Amino acid sequence: xxxxxxxxxxxxxxxxxxxxxxxxxxxxxxxxxxxxxxxxxxxxxxxxxxxxxxxxxxxxxxxxxxxxxxxxxxxxxxxxxxxxxxxxxxxxxxxxxxxxxxxxxxxxxxxxxxxxxxxxxxxxxxxxxxxxxxxxxxxxxxxxxxxxxxxxxxxxxxxxxxxxxxxxxxxxxxxxxxxxxxxxxxxxxxxxxxxxxxxxxxxxxxxxxxxxxxxxxxxxxxxxxxxxxxxxxxxxxxxxxxxxxxxxxxxxxxxxxxxxxxxxxxxxxxxxxxxxxxxxxxxxxxxxxxxxxxxxxxxxxxxxxxxxxxxxxxxxxxxxxxxxxxxxxxxxxxxxxxxxxxxxxxxxxxxxxxxxxxxxxxxxxxxxxxxxxxxxxxxxxxxxxxxxxxxxxxxxxxxxxxxxxxxxxxxxxxxxxxxxxxxxxxxxxxxxxxxxxxxxxxxxxxxxxxxxxxxxxxxxxxxxxxxxxxxxxxxxxxxxxxxxxxxxxxxxxxxxxxxxxxxxxxxxxxxxxxxxx
Amino acid sequence: xxxxxxxxxxxxxxxxxxxxxxxxxxxxxxxxxxxxxxxxxxxx
Numbered sequence: 294x295x296x297x298x299x300x301x302x303x304x305x306x307x308x309x310x311x312x313x314x315x316x317x318x319x320x321x322x323x324x325x326x327x328x329x330x331x332x333x334x335x336x337x338x339x340x341x342x343x344x345x346x347x348x349x350x351x352x353x354x355x356x357x358x359x360x361x362x363x364x365x366x367x368x369x370x371x372x373x374x375x376x377x378x379x380x381x382x383x384x385x386x387x388x389x390x391x392x393x394x395x396x397x398x399x400x401x402x403x404x405x406x407x408x409x410x411x412x413x414x415x416x417x418x419x420x421x422x423x424x425x426x427x428x429x430x431x432x433x434x435x436x437x438x439x440x441x442x443x444x445x446x447x448x449x450x451x452x453x454x455x456x457x458x459x460x461x462x463x464x465x466x467x468x469x470x471x472x473x474x475x476x477x478x479x480x481x482x483x484x485x486x487x488x489x490x491x492x493x494x495x496x497x498x499x500x501x502x503x504x505x506x507x508x509x510x511x512x513x514x515x516x517x518x519x520x521x522x523x524x525x526x527x528x529x530x531x532x533x534x535x536x537x538x539x540x541x542x543x544x545x546x547x548x549x550x551x552x553x554x555x556x557x558x559x560x561x562x563x564x565x566x567x568x569x570x571x572x573x574x575x576x577x578x579x580x581x582x583x584x585x586x587x588x589x590x591x592x593x594x595x596x597x598x599x600x601x602x603x604x605x606x607x608x609x610x611x612x613x614x615x616x617x618x619x620x621x622x623x624x625x626x627x628x629x630x631x632x633x634x635x636x637x638x639x640x641x642x643x644x645x646x647x648x649x650x651x652x653x654x655x656x657x658x659x660x661x662x663x664x665x666x667x668x669x670x671x672x673x674x675x676x677x678x679x680x681x682x683x684x685x686x687x688x689x690x691x692x693x694x695x696x697x698x699x700x701x702x703x704x705x706x707x708x709x710x711x712x713x714x715x716x717x718x719x720x721x722x723x724x725x726x727x728x729x730x731x732x733x734x735x736x737x738x739x740x741x742x743x744x745x746x747x748x749x750x751x752x753x754x755x756x757x758x759x760x761x762x763x764x765x766x767x768x769x770x771x772x773x774x775x776x777x778x779x780x781x782x783x784x785x786x787x788x789x790x791x792x793x794x795x796x797x798x799x800x801x802x803x804x805x806x807x808x809x810x
Numbered sequence: 811x812x813x814x815x816x817x818x819x820x821x822x823x824x825x826x827x828x829x830x831x832x833x834x835x836x837x838x839x840x841x842x843x844x845x846x847x848x849x850x851x852x853x854x
Contacts, residue, residue: 367846374839378832386819506853513846526843558820561828568835572842 294438302438305476310457313469317461326462327394333553337467338563342550343571344470346540347477350430350683352578357598357685359582360589363512365524367579370572372534376541377568381561384542389557396548416545428454463553481577488584493591500634504590505583507633507649508656513576585686590630593623596666598684602676606669615669619662626655 294302320326358366393399397416401409432447439446457465489498496504505511515525522528541547541564554560596619597603606612633648670679822831 371839371843374835378835382828382832502853509854511853512850514843514850516847556820558822561831562822565831565835569838572839576846 309469309472310453312472313457313465314461316468317464320462320464329464329553331553332555333467335559335562337471338550338554339566340474341467341470342547342563342567344474345546345550353686354683355578356582356585357682359579360586360685361682363510364579364583365512365515367513367576368524368526368529369533370575371529373537373571374568375534376537377564379538380542381564385560386557388552396543396545420546485581485584488581488588491588496634501584501587503637504630505587507652510583510586591627596663598681602670606673611669615665622658622662626659629655
């Protein structure tokens, strides 16, 4: 880490915690602690709701999804506005008027205590498990950045969120979510700009969009109906509507957010903001994935993005011919992509049509090579239904580093940034892929690596399995992305509300653990 | 159960009534799906 990295890291952590705590002053009653005294403005709740639904995993997984399957995943969000309208019209006024602290307290008022306890226990078990993974992911990132053991960084992460959550309550969590969401937005813009800036100089943004479209990566809406197709307009409108109804209407991690609104109107506005903003945001994230695909048209990616499995199969006899075939397929696709862009520029529709066919055929060769590598992973003791989709967005430079140096030197690559890639490394099509060769040549002189991404394989390698499943399930990606702080707050709240139960008379009193029966 | 009419319902800051806001959101959904559909077709 360079000094600037340390400054950014520490300043971010300190400012998030400090600002959250500053905004949460006076949270000394149950009402203020759990519901912020029902004083939150709509925009804070809106961003907090968005941050609760999203996570680092969301941004990593969905870009990879777009890389391999195009943008049609965005359709999984088409039900969101429908669900939000229903929730705003029905659920929000009921929760506000019954003055409940949790979604499950309403169940007790409506049915009985046993119903509430059952729902609370299920929720706490479910979210408690997912919170472990949610805390573990950033802890691994810190572990790699700082070179500290994971247990230490996990404790560090846990201590940080516990501190500001326990001290500040829901206000601290909400305001820190707002800050984190702003950072995420900024990061997304930087990612897209970086990706486009790293394209060869002869490939314009328009060309990049055209090439992504020709490869079927801009398929934002698919109208074909199939029971086996997870993402199409029909599953999006129908399935995701119910998914989001349950998530935003019944899940305490979300309900807690909009219960803090100073009025029904403020809570409704926070949800409707998400109804309007979430689809374009997801579109934008997926578009970044499509641009990553175009980026990899000109910079050879590894045959598999998951380094742990790639390293394992590299020693096998079947791998080398497969790799040679993949290299050839990549070069073929690169040439065809450039030729297609030229034909598109020239307006030669006949040549363009021919090139499109070649381009898709070349892409198929790449896909076949990757499928063979995946099968090799599975056949040699790897995961069944192996997929490296979640590793795509972050993995490239780490693998380059591994190709170009021994394991003992890997740490050397940490701290290099994408910005260090000079424009001269992409001197246009005439460079003959010199940069790629330099990266891939075992004896070649290694140029500065685009290594802001260098955490990728290590982070995701350790999260394989659980995270992968989270990433591949549409709604589960987000539903698992709850902030650790909220989970802990909920556990604390659960002790007070679900388990011990705070009596009605104690609500405006101070927070005591013995508050209850 | 407490009286659910206890907390008053405020009007939205725009469009006058919540019903209109909801209709606006639904129209927005139709527009955005249409835009994505056209985007898909344009680059297919």
